[in-house]
Amino acid sequence: MKKIIGVFIVLLMSFNGISAQEECDTPIAVLMAERIDGMNEVQQEYLRSKMEQLIVSQGISSDFFYTQFFLTADVVGMQNEAVPTIPASATCQCDIILKLVDRAGMKTMATQVVNVRGAGATEEKAIRNAIRLINPQNKKLLDFIKGAKGKVLAYYNQHTVQIVSQAHRLGGLEKYEEAFNLLASVPECCNRYDEVTREIIAIYPKARDKIGENYLKKARRIWTANQTGAAAGEACYWLSLIDPKSSAYSKAESLYAEIKGRVQVEVQHEMKVYDDNVDLVKEQINAAKEIGMAYGKGQQTEINVIK
Template sequence: MMKYLYTITLLFSLALNAQTAGDVGKISLSVVMPDNIENLDSSQLSRLESKISQIVTHAGISASGYDNSIVIYPKLSLVESNVVEGGMQNLTVVSVDFGLFVKQIEGNILFSSISKTLKGSGATKELAYANAISRIGVNDAEYQAFLEKSKTKIIQYYESKCSDIVKKADVLAKTQQYEQAIGLLLSVPEAATCYDQVQTKSIEVYKILQKQNCAKQLQLANNSLAAKDYGNTLDLLSAIDPASPCFQDSQKMAKSIEAKLNAEEKKEWDFQMRQYNDSVALEKQRISAVKDIAVAYYKSQTSDINYTLIVK
Protein backbone atom coordinates (compact mmCIF):
# COMPACT_ATOMS: atom_id res chain seq x y z
CA MET A 1 0.00 0.00 0.00
CA MET A 2 1.39 3.38 -0.98
CA LYS A 3 2.06 5.85 1.80
CA TYR A 4 1.29 9.52 1.14
CA LEU A 5 4.13 11.65 2.32
CA TYR A 6 2.07 14.56 3.61
CA THR A 7 0.99 15.64 7.03
CA ILE A 8 -2.72 16.10 6.41
CA THR A 9 -3.20 19.09 8.68
CA LEU A 10 -0.54 21.20 6.98
CA LEU A 11 -1.36 24.59 5.60
CA PHE A 12 -0.30 25.06 2.02
CA SER A 13 1.03 28.44 1.12
CA LEU A 14 0.28 29.83 -2.30
CA ALA A 15 3.32 30.60 -4.42
CA LEU A 16 2.37 34.17 -5.26
CA ASN A 17 4.55 36.05 -7.68
CA ALA A 18 4.02 39.56 -8.97
CA GLN A 19 0.46 40.11 -10.12
CA THR A 20 -0.27 42.83 -12.64
CA ALA A 21 -3.14 43.94 -14.83
CA GLY A 22 -1.40 42.10 -17.66
CA ASP A 23 -2.23 38.80 -15.92
CA VAL A 24 -5.97 39.47 -16.06
CA GLY A 25 -7.74 37.34 -18.66
CA LYS A 26 -4.85 34.92 -18.98
CA ILE A 27 -5.18 31.31 -17.89
CA SER A 28 -2.85 30.94 -14.94
CA LEU A 29 -2.16 28.28 -12.35
CA SER A 30 -0.97 29.18 -8.88
CA VAL A 31 1.57 26.61 -7.74
CA VAL A 32 0.64 25.31 -4.29
CA MET A 33 3.34 23.66 -2.24
CA PRO A 34 3.29 22.03 1.22
CA ASP A 35 5.26 23.40 4.13
CA ASN A 36 7.10 20.09 4.28
CA ILE A 37 7.18 16.59 2.81
CA GLU A 38 8.78 13.62 4.49
CA ASN A 39 12.33 12.98 3.23
CA LEU A 40 12.55 16.41 1.55
CA ASP A 41 14.27 19.40 3.11
CA SER A 42 13.38 23.02 2.30
CA SER A 43 15.86 23.29 -0.58
CA GLN A 44 14.49 20.13 -2.20
CA LEU A 45 10.93 21.42 -1.76
CA SER A 46 11.99 24.63 -3.47
CA ARG A 47 13.54 22.60 -6.28
CA LEU A 48 10.32 20.64 -6.71
CA GLU A 49 8.33 23.88 -6.83
CA SER A 50 10.71 25.24 -9.44
CA LYS A 51 10.26 22.10 -11.54
CA ILE A 52 6.47 22.45 -11.43
CA SER A 53 6.66 26.14 -12.35
CA GLN A 54 8.90 25.29 -15.31
CA ILE A 55 6.46 22.62 -16.49
CA VAL A 56 3.63 25.16 -16.34
CA THR A 57 5.46 28.01 -18.06
CA HIS A 58 6.77 25.67 -20.76
CA ALA A 59 3.12 25.04 -21.65
CA GLY A 60 2.60 28.78 -22.12
CA ILE A 61 0.73 29.26 -18.84
CA SER A 62 1.57 31.73 -16.09
CA ALA A 63 2.72 29.97 -12.92
CA SER A 64 1.34 32.73 -10.70
CA GLY A 65 -2.40 33.16 -10.49
CA TYR A 66 -4.08 36.55 -10.83
CA ASP A 67 -7.05 35.49 -8.73
CA ASN A 68 -5.59 32.27 -7.23
CA SER A 69 -8.82 30.37 -7.95
CA ILE A 70 -7.16 27.65 -10.03
CA VAL A 71 -4.15 25.85 -8.62
CA ILE A 72 -1.72 23.14 -9.54
CA TYR A 73 -0.35 21.04 -6.71
CA PRO A 74 1.79 17.91 -6.36
CA LYS A 75 1.50 14.65 -4.48
CA LEU A 76 4.43 12.39 -3.78
CA SER A 77 3.93 8.84 -2.57
CA LEU A 78 6.47 6.13 -1.94
CA VAL A 79 5.99 3.05 -4.11
CA GLU A 80 9.12 1.13 -3.20
CA SER A 81 12.37 1.61 -1.32
CA ASN A 82 15.29 -0.81 -1.33
CA VAL A 83 18.82 -0.78 -0.01
CA VAL A 84 21.35 -2.25 -2.41
CA GLU A 85 24.48 -3.44 -0.71
CA GLY A 86 27.63 -2.20 -2.37
CA GLY A 87 31.34 -2.48 -1.87
CA MET A 88 32.18 0.64 0.12
CA GLN A 89 28.70 2.11 0.61
CA ASN A 90 25.13 0.89 0.45
CA LEU A 91 22.81 2.53 -2.08
CA THR A 92 19.18 3.41 -1.42
CA VAL A 93 16.92 3.08 -4.46
CA VAL A 94 13.39 4.52 -4.42
CA SER A 95 10.39 4.50 -6.72
CA VAL A 96 8.14 7.49 -6.11
CA ASP A 97 4.72 8.21 -7.57
CA PHE A 98 4.66 11.87 -8.64
CA GLY A 99 1.23 13.32 -9.30
CA LEU A 100 0.16 16.76 -10.51
CA PHE A 101 -3.40 18.03 -10.13
CA VAL A 102 -5.15 21.10 -11.55
CA LYS A 103 -8.15 22.17 -9.53
CA GLN A 104 -10.59 25.05 -9.14
CA ILE A 105 -10.65 25.64 -5.40
CA GLU A 106 -14.02 27.26 -4.75
CA GLY A 107 -16.02 24.60 -6.58
CA ASN A 108 -13.58 21.80 -5.69
CA ILE A 109 -13.47 20.86 -9.37
CA LEU A 110 -10.58 18.71 -10.55
CA PHE A 111 -9.86 19.60 -14.17
CA SER A 112 -7.08 17.15 -14.87
CA SER A 113 -4.35 15.07 -13.27
CA ILE A 114 -1.28 13.09 -14.22
CA SER A 115 0.83 10.55 -12.37
CA LYS A 116 4.28 9.29 -13.26
CA THR A 117 6.75 7.05 -11.46
CA LEU A 118 10.11 8.59 -10.65
CA LYS A 119 13.17 6.56 -9.75
CA GLY A 120 16.12 7.83 -7.78
CA SER A 121 19.12 6.57 -5.90
CA GLY A 122 21.54 7.89 -3.31
CA ALA A 123 23.51 7.15 -0.19
CA THR A 124 20.41 7.94 1.91
CA LYS A 125 16.68 7.92 1.28
CA GLU A 126 16.68 11.73 1.31
CA LEU A 127 19.36 11.84 -1.38
CA ALA A 128 17.48 9.21 -3.38
CA TYR A 129 14.38 11.43 -3.30
CA ALA A 130 16.42 14.44 -4.39
CA ASN A 131 17.80 12.40 -7.27
CA ALA A 132 14.27 11.35 -8.28
CA ILE A 133 13.10 14.99 -8.31
CA SER A 134 16.06 15.98 -10.46
CA ARG A 135 14.80 13.54 -13.09
CA ILE A 136 11.47 15.30 -13.58
CA GLY A 137 11.51 16.36 -17.22
CA VAL A 138 10.04 19.85 -17.50
CA ASN A 139 9.73 19.45 -21.28
CA ASP A 140 8.06 16.05 -21.04
CA ALA A 141 5.36 15.78 -23.72
CA GLU A 142 3.02 14.00 -21.29
CA TYR A 143 3.06 16.97 -18.91
CA GLN A 144 2.38 19.34 -21.79
CA ALA A 145 -0.56 17.22 -22.98
CA PHE A 146 -1.89 17.17 -19.40
CA LEU A 147 -1.79 20.97 -19.22
CA GLU A 148 -3.36 21.42 -22.66
CA LYS A 149 -6.21 19.21 -21.48
CA SER A 150 -6.45 21.32 -18.32
CA LYS A 151 -6.65 24.56 -20.33
CA THR A 152 -9.47 23.19 -22.48
CA LYS A 153 -11.44 22.09 -19.43
CA ILE A 154 -10.86 25.42 -17.66
CA ILE A 155 -12.26 27.33 -20.64
CA GLN A 156 -15.24 24.97 -20.87
CA TYR A 157 -15.89 25.40 -17.16
CA TYR A 158 -16.00 29.20 -17.35
CA GLU A 159 -18.15 29.14 -20.47
CA SER A 160 -20.67 26.94 -18.67
CA LYS A 161 -20.62 29.27 -15.64
CA CYS A 162 -20.67 32.65 -17.39
CA SER A 163 -24.34 33.45 -16.77
CA ASP A 164 -23.99 32.44 -13.11
CA ILE A 165 -20.90 34.63 -12.74
CA VAL A 166 -22.72 37.64 -14.22
CA LYS A 167 -25.71 37.06 -11.92
CA LYS A 168 -23.48 36.77 -8.86
CA ALA A 169 -21.62 39.94 -9.87
CA ASP A 170 -24.96 41.76 -10.13
CA VAL A 171 -25.83 40.68 -6.58
CA LEU A 172 -22.43 41.82 -5.32
CA ALA A 173 -22.79 45.19 -7.06
CA LYS A 174 -26.25 45.72 -5.57
CA THR A 175 -24.74 45.23 -2.11
CA GLN A 176 -21.97 47.71 -3.02
CA GLN A 177 -19.26 45.04 -3.15
CA TYR A 178 -18.02 46.51 -6.40
CA GLU A 179 -14.39 45.44 -6.23
CA GLN A 180 -15.34 41.82 -5.57
CA ALA A 181 -17.87 41.92 -8.41
CA ILE A 182 -15.23 43.20 -10.83
CA GLY A 183 -12.71 40.62 -9.61
CA LEU A 184 -15.22 37.81 -10.10
CA LEU A 185 -16.12 38.93 -13.62
CA LEU A 186 -12.50 39.23 -14.70
CA SER A 187 -11.64 35.76 -13.40
CA VAL A 188 -13.08 34.55 -16.72
CA PRO A 189 -10.21 33.89 -19.19
CA GLU A 190 -10.00 35.82 -22.45
CA ALA A 191 -10.20 32.56 -24.41
CA ALA A 192 -13.77 31.99 -23.20
CA THR A 193 -16.44 32.94 -25.74
CA CYS A 194 -18.25 35.04 -23.11
CA TYR A 195 -15.22 37.17 -22.18
CA ASP A 196 -16.52 40.26 -24.01
CA GLN A 197 -19.80 39.92 -22.10
CA VAL A 198 -18.15 39.82 -18.68
CA GLN A 199 -15.75 42.62 -19.59
CA THR A 200 -18.70 44.82 -20.60
CA LYS A 201 -20.43 43.97 -17.33
CA SER A 202 -17.26 44.81 -15.38
CA ILE A 203 -17.20 48.28 -16.97
CA GLU A 204 -20.86 48.76 -16.01
CA VAL A 205 -19.97 47.96 -12.40
CA TYR A 206 -16.94 50.25 -12.65
CA LYS A 207 -19.16 53.17 -13.72
CA ILE A 208 -21.43 52.57 -10.72
CA LEU A 209 -18.36 52.49 -8.47
CA GLN A 210 -17.18 55.75 -10.02
CA LYS A 211 -20.53 57.38 -9.27
CA GLN A 212 -20.22 56.26 -5.66
CA ASN A 213 -16.64 57.51 -5.32
CA CYS A 214 -16.55 60.68 -7.40
CA ALA A 215 -17.62 63.02 -4.57
CA LYS A 216 -14.89 61.59 -2.36
CA GLN A 217 -12.37 61.90 -5.19
CA LEU A 218 -13.41 65.50 -5.80
CA GLN A 219 -12.97 66.32 -2.10
CA LEU A 220 -9.47 64.83 -2.15
CA ALA A 221 -8.69 67.00 -5.17
CA ASN A 222 -10.01 70.05 -3.30
CA ASN A 223 -7.72 69.26 -0.37
CA SER A 224 -4.77 68.90 -2.70
CA LEU A 225 -5.64 72.17 -4.40
CA ALA A 226 -5.79 73.93 -1.03
CA ALA A 227 -2.27 72.66 -0.37
CA LYS A 228 -1.24 74.07 -3.79
CA ASP A 229 -0.17 70.61 -4.94
CA TYR A 230 -1.41 71.13 -8.48
CA GLY A 231 0.18 68.03 -9.98
CA ASN A 232 -1.51 65.74 -7.46
CA THR A 233 -4.76 67.65 -7.93
CA LEU A 234 -4.72 66.80 -11.62
CA ASP A 235 -3.89 63.16 -10.88
CA LEU A 236 -6.94 62.93 -8.64
CA LEU A 237 -9.18 64.70 -11.14
CA SER A 238 -8.00 62.49 -14.00
CA ALA A 239 -9.29 59.44 -12.10
CA ILE A 240 -12.87 60.76 -12.31
CA ASP A 241 -14.66 59.05 -15.18
CA PRO A 242 -16.65 61.17 -17.69
CA ALA A 243 -19.73 59.09 -16.80
CA SER A 244 -19.54 60.24 -13.17
CA PRO A 245 -22.00 62.91 -11.96
CA CYS A 246 -19.20 65.16 -10.69
CA PHE A 247 -17.17 65.06 -13.90
CA GLN A 248 -18.19 68.59 -14.91
CA ASP A 249 -17.14 69.91 -11.50
CA SER A 250 -13.78 68.18 -11.91
CA GLN A 251 -13.33 69.88 -15.28
CA LYS A 252 -14.10 73.29 -13.79
CA MET A 253 -11.54 72.72 -11.05
CA ALA A 254 -8.93 71.68 -13.59
CA LYS A 255 -9.69 74.77 -15.67
CA SER A 256 -9.21 76.99 -12.64
CA ILE A 257 -5.60 75.86 -12.14
CA GLU A 258 -4.47 75.64 -15.76
CA ALA A 259 -2.42 78.82 -15.49
CA LYS A 260 -0.58 77.42 -12.45
CA LEU A 261 0.60 74.23 -14.14
CA ASN A 262 4.13 73.70 -15.33
CA ALA A 263 4.74 72.60 -18.92
CA GLU A 264 4.92 68.87 -18.11
CA GLU A 265 1.73 68.92 -16.01
CA LYS A 266 -0.10 70.83 -18.76
CA LYS A 267 1.09 68.31 -21.35
CA GLU A 268 -0.15 65.36 -19.28
CA TRP A 269 -3.54 66.98 -18.66
CA ASP A 270 -4.04 67.80 -22.34
CA PHE A 271 -3.23 64.18 -23.17
CA GLN A 272 -5.81 63.00 -20.63
CA MET A 273 -8.44 65.28 -22.16
CA ARG A 274 -7.75 63.82 -25.60
CA GLN A 275 -8.27 60.36 -24.10
CA TYR A 276 -11.65 61.44 -22.74
CA ASN A 277 -12.68 62.81 -26.13
CA ASP A 278 -11.62 59.64 -27.95
CA SER A 279 -14.26 56.97 -27.26
CA VAL A 280 -11.92 54.11 -28.16
CA ALA A 281 -9.13 55.44 -25.94
CA LEU A 282 -11.61 56.07 -23.13
CA GLU A 283 -12.88 52.49 -23.32
CA LYS A 284 -9.30 51.19 -23.19
CA GLN A 285 -8.67 53.37 -20.16
CA ARG A 286 -11.73 51.93 -18.43
CA ILE A 287 -10.64 48.37 -19.25
CA SER A 288 -7.24 49.12 -17.74
CA ALA A 289 -8.90 50.59 -14.65
CA VAL A 290 -11.15 47.57 -14.03
CA LYS A 291 -8.17 45.24 -14.39
CA ASP A 292 -6.26 47.26 -11.80
CA ILE A 293 -9.25 47.06 -9.45
CA ALA A 294 -9.51 43.29 -9.93
CA VAL A 295 -5.81 42.76 -9.21
CA ALA A 296 -5.97 44.99 -6.12
CA TYR A 297 -9.00 43.06 -4.85
CA TYR A 298 -7.37 39.64 -5.14
CA LYS A 299 -4.09 40.87 -3.70
CA SER A 300 -6.05 41.89 -0.60
CA GLN A 301 -7.38 38.35 -0.11
CA THR A 302 -5.72 35.69 2.03
CA SER A 303 -3.35 33.36 0.19
CA ASP A 304 -3.21 30.40 2.62
CA ILE A 305 -5.02 27.26 1.52
CA ASN A 306 -5.65 24.22 3.69
CA TYR A 307 -4.44 21.01 2.07
CA THR A 308 -7.44 18.98 3.17
CA LEU A 309 -9.73 21.46 1.39
CA ILE A 310 -7.78 21.02 -1.84
CA VAL A 311 -7.55 17.24 -2.04
CA LYS A 312 -10.92 16.16 -0.68
Protein backbone atom coordinates (compact mmCIF):
# COMPACT_ATOMS: atom_id res chain seq x y z
CA MET A 1 0.00 0.00 0.00
CA LYS A 2 2.83 2.41 0.93
CA LYS A 3 4.52 1.62 -2.39
CA ILE A 4 1.30 2.41 -4.30
CA ILE A 5 0.89 5.70 -2.42
CA GLY A 6 4.53 6.53 -3.11
CA VAL A 7 4.10 5.89 -6.84
CA PHE A 8 0.90 7.96 -6.82
CA ILE A 9 2.72 10.90 -5.19
CA VAL A 10 5.57 10.71 -7.73
CA LEU A 11 3.07 10.62 -10.59
CA LEU A 12 1.15 13.54 -9.10
CA MET A 13 4.37 15.55 -8.73
CA SER A 14 5.34 14.72 -12.31
CA PHE A 15 1.88 15.74 -13.55
CA ASN A 16 2.05 19.02 -11.65
CA GLY A 17 5.51 19.67 -13.09
CA ILE A 18 4.26 19.02 -16.62
CA SER A 19 1.19 21.19 -16.02
CA ALA A 20 3.32 24.03 -14.65
CA GLN A 21 5.62 23.82 -17.66
CA GLU A 22 2.67 23.80 -20.08
CA GLU A 23 1.16 26.85 -18.39
CA CYS A 24 4.49 28.68 -18.15
CA ASP A 25 4.69 31.66 -20.48
CA THR A 26 7.67 31.28 -22.79
CA PRO A 27 9.48 34.12 -24.57
CA ILE A 28 9.02 33.14 -28.21
CA ALA A 29 8.15 35.96 -30.58
CA VAL A 30 6.78 35.64 -34.11
CA LEU A 31 8.90 37.59 -36.58
CA MET A 32 8.64 37.64 -40.34
CA ALA A 33 11.17 38.49 -43.02
CA GLU A 34 10.57 41.76 -44.87
CA ARG A 35 9.76 39.83 -48.02
CA ILE A 36 8.62 36.26 -48.68
CA ASP A 37 8.74 35.10 -52.29
CA GLY A 38 5.30 34.50 -53.75
CA MET A 39 3.40 36.43 -51.06
CA ASN A 40 2.28 40.03 -50.82
CA GLU A 41 2.21 42.05 -47.58
CA VAL A 42 -1.41 41.11 -46.78
CA GLN A 43 -0.69 37.40 -47.20
CA GLN A 44 2.47 37.64 -45.10
CA GLU A 45 0.53 39.38 -42.33
CA TYR A 46 -2.11 36.66 -42.46
CA LEU A 47 0.59 33.99 -42.14
CA ARG A 48 2.07 35.85 -39.17
CA SER A 49 -1.35 35.99 -37.47
CA LYS A 50 -1.86 32.22 -38.00
CA MET A 51 1.56 31.54 -36.46
CA GLU A 52 0.62 33.70 -33.47
CA GLN A 53 -2.62 31.73 -33.04
CA LEU A 54 -0.52 28.57 -33.07
CA ILE A 55 1.85 29.64 -30.29
CA VAL A 56 -0.91 31.22 -28.18
CA SER A 57 -2.75 27.88 -28.25
CA GLN A 58 0.25 26.42 -26.39
CA GLY A 59 0.24 29.02 -23.64
CA ILE A 60 2.90 31.23 -25.22
CA SER A 61 2.18 34.94 -25.01
CA SER A 62 2.24 36.90 -28.27
CA ASP A 63 3.27 40.03 -26.34
CA PHE A 64 7.01 39.34 -26.45
CA PHE A 65 8.91 41.51 -28.88
CA TYR A 66 12.68 41.64 -28.72
CA THR A 67 13.49 38.14 -27.47
CA GLN A 68 16.36 35.75 -27.99
CA PHE A 69 14.10 33.13 -29.53
CA PHE A 70 11.62 33.64 -32.31
CA LEU A 71 9.48 31.71 -34.74
CA THR A 72 9.72 32.66 -38.38
CA ALA A 73 8.64 31.16 -41.70
CA ASP A 74 9.94 30.62 -45.19
CA VAL A 75 7.86 29.65 -48.21
CA VAL A 76 9.27 27.48 -50.99
CA GLY A 77 7.91 25.89 -54.16
CA MET A 78 4.95 28.25 -54.54
CA GLN A 79 2.76 26.94 -57.40
CA ASN A 80 -0.33 28.88 -58.43
CA GLU A 81 -2.58 27.55 -61.15
CA ALA A 82 -5.70 28.88 -62.82
CA VAL A 83 -8.37 26.18 -63.19
CA PRO A 84 -10.47 26.49 -66.37
CA THR A 85 -13.83 25.99 -64.72
CA ILE A 86 -17.05 27.97 -64.83
CA PRO A 87 -16.82 30.11 -62.84
CA ALA A 88 -13.02 30.33 -62.96
CA SER A 89 -11.04 29.24 -59.93
CA ALA A 90 -7.43 28.94 -58.78
CA THR A 91 -5.28 26.59 -56.73
CA CYS A 92 -2.15 27.16 -54.66
CA GLN A 93 0.42 24.69 -53.33
CA CYS A 94 3.66 25.34 -51.44
CA ASP A 95 5.82 24.26 -48.52
CA ILE A 96 5.77 26.52 -45.47
CA ILE A 97 8.87 25.98 -43.34
CA LEU A 98 8.48 27.07 -39.71
CA LYS A 99 11.77 27.73 -37.90
CA LEU A 100 12.65 28.27 -34.28
CA VAL A 101 15.63 30.65 -34.32
CA ASP A 102 18.09 31.61 -31.61
CA ARG A 103 18.90 35.28 -32.25
CA ALA A 104 22.34 34.80 -30.68
CA GLY A 105 24.31 33.84 -33.76
CA MET A 106 21.10 33.45 -35.79
CA LYS A 107 21.05 29.69 -35.29
CA THR A 108 18.07 27.60 -36.40
CA MET A 109 17.20 25.29 -33.51
CA ALA A 110 14.26 23.40 -35.05
CA THR A 111 12.29 23.30 -38.29
CA GLN A 112 8.96 21.92 -39.43
CA VAL A 113 7.89 21.67 -43.08
CA VAL A 114 4.19 21.76 -43.87
CA ASN A 115 2.87 21.21 -47.38
CA VAL A 116 -0.24 23.35 -47.79
CA ARG A 117 -2.79 23.45 -50.56
CA GLY A 118 -5.67 25.80 -51.13
CA ALA A 119 -8.33 26.57 -53.71
CA GLY A 120 -10.53 29.59 -54.26
CA ALA A 121 -12.31 31.80 -56.73
CA THR A 122 -9.12 33.86 -57.13
CA GLU A 123 -5.41 33.30 -56.64
CA GLU A 124 -5.55 35.57 -53.56
CA LYS A 125 -8.25 33.39 -51.97
CA ALA A 126 -6.42 30.19 -52.90
CA ILE A 127 -3.24 31.37 -51.15
CA ARG A 128 -5.23 32.49 -48.10
CA ASN A 129 -6.96 29.12 -47.87
CA ALA A 130 -3.58 27.37 -48.09
CA ILE A 131 -2.15 29.52 -45.26
CA ARG A 132 -5.24 28.71 -43.18
CA LEU A 133 -3.80 25.21 -42.66
CA ILE A 134 -1.21 26.72 -40.29
CA ASN A 135 -3.47 26.35 -37.24
CA PRO A 136 -3.83 24.68 -33.81
CA GLN A 137 -5.81 21.80 -35.33
CA ASN A 138 -2.66 20.58 -37.09
CA LYS A 139 -1.15 17.99 -34.71
CA LYS A 140 2.22 18.03 -36.46
CA LEU A 141 2.49 21.77 -35.88
CA LEU A 142 1.32 21.50 -32.27
CA ASP A 143 4.00 18.91 -31.58
CA PHE A 144 6.57 21.19 -33.20
CA ILE A 145 5.56 24.15 -31.02
CA LYS A 146 5.60 21.98 -27.88
CA GLY A 147 9.09 20.80 -28.80
CA ALA A 148 10.21 24.38 -29.49
CA LYS A 149 8.85 25.49 -26.13
CA GLY A 150 10.72 22.66 -24.42
CA LYS A 151 14.00 23.67 -26.09
CA VAL A 152 13.59 27.28 -24.98
CA LEU A 153 12.75 26.33 -21.38
CA ALA A 154 15.74 23.98 -21.31
CA TYR A 155 17.95 26.85 -22.46
CA TYR A 156 16.74 29.15 -19.68
CA ASN A 157 17.07 26.42 -17.05
CA GLN A 158 20.69 26.06 -18.10
CA HIS A 159 21.56 29.75 -18.51
CA THR A 160 19.56 31.65 -15.88
CA VAL A 161 22.67 32.36 -13.79
CA GLN A 162 24.50 33.90 -16.76
CA ILE A 163 21.43 35.96 -17.70
CA VAL A 164 21.14 37.34 -14.16
CA SER A 165 24.86 38.12 -14.19
CA GLN A 166 24.54 40.00 -17.49
CA ALA A 167 21.52 41.95 -16.19
CA HIS A 168 23.51 42.84 -13.06
CA ARG A 169 26.29 44.21 -15.27
CA LEU A 170 23.81 46.24 -17.33
CA GLY A 171 22.28 47.59 -14.13
CA GLY A 172 25.72 48.71 -13.00
CA LEU A 173 26.04 50.64 -16.28
CA GLU A 174 22.58 52.17 -15.64
CA LYS A 175 21.19 50.38 -18.69
CA TYR A 176 18.15 49.51 -16.61
CA GLU A 177 15.59 49.02 -19.37
CA GLU A 178 17.84 46.58 -21.20
CA ALA A 179 18.49 44.73 -17.93
CA PHE A 180 14.77 44.42 -17.23
CA ASN A 181 14.12 43.23 -20.79
CA LEU A 182 16.68 40.48 -20.23
CA LEU A 183 15.21 39.47 -16.87
CA ALA A 184 11.62 39.65 -18.16
CA SER A 185 12.48 37.07 -20.83
CA VAL A 186 13.18 34.35 -18.24
CA PRO A 187 10.09 32.13 -17.78
CA GLU A 188 8.76 32.00 -14.21
CA CYS A 189 8.79 28.18 -14.22
CA CYS A 190 12.58 28.06 -14.62
CA ASN A 191 14.49 26.20 -11.92
CA ARG A 192 16.32 29.28 -10.60
CA TYR A 193 13.72 31.98 -11.17
CA ASP A 194 14.15 33.17 -7.57
CA GLU A 195 17.54 34.59 -8.64
CA VAL A 196 15.76 36.64 -11.29
CA THR A 197 13.35 38.13 -8.75
CA ARG A 198 16.21 38.95 -6.37
CA GLU A 199 18.04 40.82 -9.12
CA ILE A 200 14.93 42.77 -10.11
CA ILE A 201 14.37 43.80 -6.48
CA ALA A 202 18.03 44.86 -6.23
CA ILE A 203 17.99 46.95 -9.42
CA TYR A 204 14.50 48.45 -9.36
CA PRO A 205 14.89 51.10 -6.60
CA LYS A 206 18.00 52.45 -8.39
CA ALA A 207 16.27 52.46 -11.76
CA ARG A 208 12.96 54.04 -10.77
CA ASP A 209 13.95 57.73 -10.99
CA LYS A 210 16.06 57.53 -14.15
CA ILE A 211 13.47 55.50 -16.04
CA GLY A 212 10.70 57.82 -14.87
CA GLU A 213 12.60 60.86 -16.17
CA ASN A 214 13.26 59.12 -19.49
CA TYR A 215 9.61 58.19 -19.95
CA LEU A 216 8.49 61.70 -19.02
CA LYS A 217 10.82 63.14 -21.68
CA LYS A 218 9.50 60.67 -24.26
CA ALA A 219 5.90 61.57 -23.47
CA ARG A 220 6.62 65.31 -23.67
CA ARG A 221 8.44 64.90 -26.98
CA ILE A 222 5.58 62.91 -28.49
CA TRP A 223 2.91 65.30 -27.22
CA THR A 224 4.79 68.46 -28.23
CA ALA A 225 5.41 67.18 -31.76
CA ASN A 226 1.80 66.27 -32.51
CA GLN A 227 -1.17 66.96 -30.23
CA THR A 228 -3.58 64.44 -31.74
CA GLY A 229 -5.55 61.57 -30.26
CA ALA A 230 -2.94 59.07 -31.47
CA ALA A 231 -0.11 61.10 -29.96
CA ALA A 232 -2.07 61.42 -26.72
CA GLY A 233 -2.45 57.65 -26.52
CA GLU A 234 1.25 57.05 -27.13
CA ALA A 235 2.34 59.74 -24.67
CA CYS A 236 0.00 58.40 -21.98
CA TYR A 237 1.35 54.90 -22.54
CA TRP A 238 4.81 56.08 -21.44
CA LEU A 239 3.38 58.10 -18.56
CA SER A 240 1.46 55.03 -17.36
CA LEU A 241 4.74 53.17 -16.85
CA ILE A 242 6.14 55.73 -14.40
CA ASP A 243 6.31 54.50 -10.81
CA PRO A 244 4.36 56.59 -8.27
CA LYS A 245 7.54 56.75 -6.17
CA SER A 246 9.61 58.13 -9.04
CA SER A 247 10.87 61.71 -8.75
CA ALA A 248 9.26 62.32 -12.17
CA TYR A 249 5.77 61.29 -11.08
CA SER A 250 4.35 64.69 -10.08
CA LYS A 251 5.45 66.27 -13.40
CA ALA A 252 4.06 63.25 -15.23
CA GLU A 253 0.69 63.77 -13.49
CA SER A 254 0.61 67.37 -14.67
CA LEU A 255 1.37 66.39 -18.27
CA TYR A 256 -1.20 63.61 -18.09
CA ALA A 257 -3.87 66.08 -16.90
CA GLU A 258 -2.92 68.49 -19.70
CA ILE A 259 -3.23 65.77 -22.34
CA LYS A 260 -6.60 64.56 -21.05
CA GLY A 261 -7.83 68.13 -20.96
CA ARG A 262 -6.87 68.78 -24.58
CA VAL A 263 -7.99 65.68 -26.48
CA GLN A 264 -11.58 64.72 -27.11
CA VAL A 265 -10.94 60.96 -27.14
CA GLU A 266 -10.80 58.43 -24.34
CA VAL A 267 -7.23 57.86 -23.17
CA GLN A 268 -6.63 54.12 -22.80
CA HIS A 269 -3.63 54.19 -20.42
CA GLU A 270 -4.00 55.36 -16.83
CA MET A 271 -1.30 56.61 -14.50
CA LYS A 272 -0.14 54.19 -11.81
CA VAL A 273 -1.45 54.88 -8.29
CA TYR A 274 0.44 53.79 -5.19
CA ASP A 275 -1.49 51.30 -3.07
CA ASP A 276 -0.33 50.37 0.45
CA ASN A 277 -2.28 47.12 0.23
CA VAL A 278 -0.34 45.81 -2.77
CA ASP A 279 2.67 43.55 -2.20
CA LEU A 280 5.61 45.91 -2.88
CA VAL A 281 7.90 43.15 -4.13
CA LYS A 282 5.28 41.80 -6.55
CA GLU A 283 4.55 45.35 -7.70
CA GLN A 284 8.23 45.99 -8.45
CA ILE A 285 8.60 42.72 -10.34
CA ASN A 286 5.52 43.47 -12.48
CA ALA A 287 6.71 47.03 -13.11
CA ALA A 288 10.17 45.80 -14.14
CA LYS A 289 8.57 43.35 -16.60
CA GLU A 290 6.46 46.15 -18.10
CA ILE A 291 9.58 48.26 -18.53
CA GLY A 292 11.42 45.34 -20.12
CA MET A 293 8.56 44.72 -22.55
CA ALA A 294 8.38 48.43 -23.42
CA TYR A 295 12.10 48.38 -24.17
CA GLY A 296 11.58 45.37 -26.42
CA LYS A 297 8.91 47.17 -28.45
CA GLY A 298 11.44 49.78 -29.47
CA GLN A 299 14.06 47.33 -30.74
CA GLN A 300 14.72 46.23 -34.29
CA THR A 301 12.48 43.29 -35.13
CA GLU A 302 12.83 42.92 -38.91
CA ILE A 303 14.82 39.87 -40.00
CA ASN A 304 16.14 38.28 -43.12
CA VAL A 305 15.19 34.73 -43.99
CA ILE A 306 17.24 32.41 -41.75
CA LYS A 307 18.60 29.40 -43.61
